[in-house]
Amino acid sequence: MFKKVQIYKTDKYNMLNVEIQGKTLIVREISDQWGEECHTFVSRPEMLHWAGNRFKPENFKGREEELAAIMEAFRSV
Template sequence: MIKKHEIYKTDKWNMMTVEVQGRYIVLREISDQWGEDTHTFISRPAMMQWVHNRFTRESFKDNEEEYERIIAAFKQV
C-alpha cells in the first residue's frame, strides 16, 4: 500500500509530494524552474536531514509560519 502526502502545492507546477512505498520514502519535487526532481530515502531520519538542508530557517526569515508548516508536514510522513 502506498501512502501519499502532499507537502505543499501552489499550483500544478510548484508542488512537493511524498509517497511511502514499503520501506522506501519517495519525494517528488515539481517546480516550474527545474522540472521534476525525485529523491528516494530509506529512512525518515535521512529524509528529515535532506529537508533541513533544503529548507533552511534562514531562507524563510520573512515567512516563519511557512517554514514551520512545511517542517510539520514532513514530520507527519
C-alpha cells in the same frame, strides 16, 4: 499500493509530495524552475535530514510560518 502525502502545493507547477512505498520514502519535488526532481530515502531520519538542509531558515525570512508548516508536514509522514 503506496500512500501519497502532499507537503505543499502552491499551484500545478510548484508542489512537493512524499510517496511511502513500504520502507522507502520517495520525495517528488515539482517546480516551474527545475521541472521534477525525485529523491529516494530508506529511512525517515534520512528524509528529515534532507528536508532540514533543503528548507533552510535563512531562505524563509518573514515566512517562518510557511517553513514551520513544511517541516511539520515532513515530520507527520
